Amino acid sequence: MKDKIYYKDAVKEVSFKKDPITSLCYETIRENGQLLIFVNTRRSAEALAKKLAKNNFSEIDIKFSNTSFGKLLESCARRGVAFHHAGLAREDRKKVEKYFKENKLKVLTATPTLAAGVNLPARRVIIRDYRRYSNLGYRRIPVLEIKQMMGRAGRPKYDKEGEALLIAKNEEEKEMLFEDYINKETERITSKIANPGIMRTHILALIASNYVSNEETLKSFLERSFYSFQYNLSKIYDRILEIVDFLEENDLIKDYTATLFGKRVSYLYIDPKTAIIFRNALKDEMTPFGILHTITSTPDLESLYLRRGEFDEYDSIVLEKGEEFLLEVPDYWYEPDKYEFFLSRVKTASLFYDWMEEVDEEEIFKKYKIYPGDFYRLLGEGIAKSLK
Structure with missing residues (x-):
């Protein structure tokens, strides 16, 4: 595959004096173009940007955040290169986007999330990785995502193509890429309403807004939904009725009319399960850590992953703060999986507690092995839930 670019109906001979990606960078920049290079992980985006920054594509002095990632961005940007992913602090992401749009940054490495959420076109898009790691090992990235990345090629007003x-x-591999990606139709979009959390929230909203008033009108509404158009509603109808029973049993509705509690939960647009957890956890005396742990134990908030070797550290916190927890502590001997999940929530609460105690943010990033962007997003979600 060396020194050739294959199209559907043509082959272009090229001269790669360096590795293919670096050579394509030089070729594109000579023609006043920019490159967007997609890789499968955040670390790969950072590593590739660092490698490409050994070349002097352009010179620009940009100040980023005072974090280890901000310093790495500054170093790369001096050579016209940057990286972009959801783990960066918002101010850093915005600066990368701004200077790339202004054609001051010439090469941008990124994860696939950029293709879905940010409009950053470039003359040439390179997709280095078509697989990514999941719980089931390395899996191919869906055709729809690959074509979204491809769709970033070509800058309006600047490029004819x-x-x-x-x-x-x-x-x-070349034949496979043509067959399974370039020449293949994208996967169809599917309804997500069958997800229990989404279903709970929407059914409560329909009842609280008086849009439905009984089982018949609820069924009539759902029969006109995207899910019903794609599938047979009867497949999940029993689950729908179970959710209605769940809402009634927990005093969110009564006879297809929302209670005051149900109306408030719907107005806040949170998962009814989250509201029930909060309500059941309330006590006359509560400590900050106990409240934080309750917030992190709701389905609306992601928890940090409990890494290998961290069990003892957070198990000792459970022993130390046993009386502070507002929720029942699972028994490790009888429910080991539940207890480990409980510890992951304890870890997340500990992160919030450290921030509340004004521990230096860079220290928090290192201690919890969390990216700034993930930290601020998690923090924002946690604060939003507590204020609600």
């Missing part, structure tokens, strides 16, 4: 390239290492 754009070019999107996938990297193949051999003939067999």
